[in-house]
Amino acid sequence: MGIIDPSITYTFFYAFPITLLLLLLLPFYQAAYNGKPLRLNWPSRIALIGLMIVLAFNGAIIPGVVAVLFFGIGLHWVLGRWQSGVGMSLWQRIIRITQAPVLPLFLLGLFMLLCLYSLYIGLNEEESTVSVLPIWERYMRLPSGIFWQLSQLGLIVLLVAASLNIVLIRRLLPDSPGSQRVISIFRWLVLFAVIYLLLLPLGATDHTARLSSDVTLFSQSLLG
Structure with a gap:
């Protein structure tokens, strides 16, 4: 643990939540890596949503990471769908981009909204009211x-x-x-x-x- 950060407390507040974030994203990564639809039973979905709530309000590190990470995921999705639509009209390419899988879009979108709300709450903390x-x-x-x-x-x-x-x-x-x-x-x-x-x-x-x-x-x- 000392290799990651000299402070064990910082390791638990920064590295450990990142580990939980990787666990949360694992099923999405496996589905994307294997090129298969995301399939989750209801207990798994409920567990993921519970983990999303914990991570979103755990601290400042996860919302920022998720914002940048999901920007990259969205950019990757748009570029991939756009390039695979070679020969189509502009309107057909736009429609192709908007045809995202419902379950991953709902779960990741919910996580993003939770993280944005967490960032909004953080604007009202005492540390944000002092001069910067x-x-x-x-x-x-x-x-x-x-x-x-x-x-x-x-x-x-x-x-x-x-x-x-x-x-x-x-x-x-x-x-x-x-x-x-x-x-x-x-x-x-x-x-x-x-x-x-x-x-x-x-x-x-x-x-x-x-x-x-x-x-x-x-x-x-x-x-x-």
Whole structure:
């Protein structure tokens, strides 16, 4: 746990909810990966909705991740349906894009609405009423925050392992739908990370800046 974050408390408040989010999205990912319709019985649907409620109001990390992630899912869906409609008229392509599966659209749409409502509630918390840093200053602090994250072993191992896998797939494996899918997933992950980092300063407050500074000083004291 210390590899992910020096603070176990932060691990439970940030990494653990992300793990639950991956669990929630697993059936959707399996259906999309196998190219089959999403099939869930009623107990599974109720369990997913309950997990959505817990995650949406668990903290600030999940709503932001879901907003960026679902933007990517929507963009991927639109591009895929548009490209597969080659030879059709413009109106036929638009209709094709709107023909989304009902069950995934309902469940993911409900989750998105819960996360948006959570973000709206967060606007009224005490931390959001204090004076905030100017936008330009938040973005100026962003590179130092990224550098500090890269100084931790866990993120470096993750990035090196992922990049090495992509290099080995491109150089050693023959070109196949499976290898192209892995490379495509990696590209979407990079896009997600870039968008999330660019949006991150828009939600920063003085409290967040002070907290980040305190965590940095505490970590430096532990390292001597």
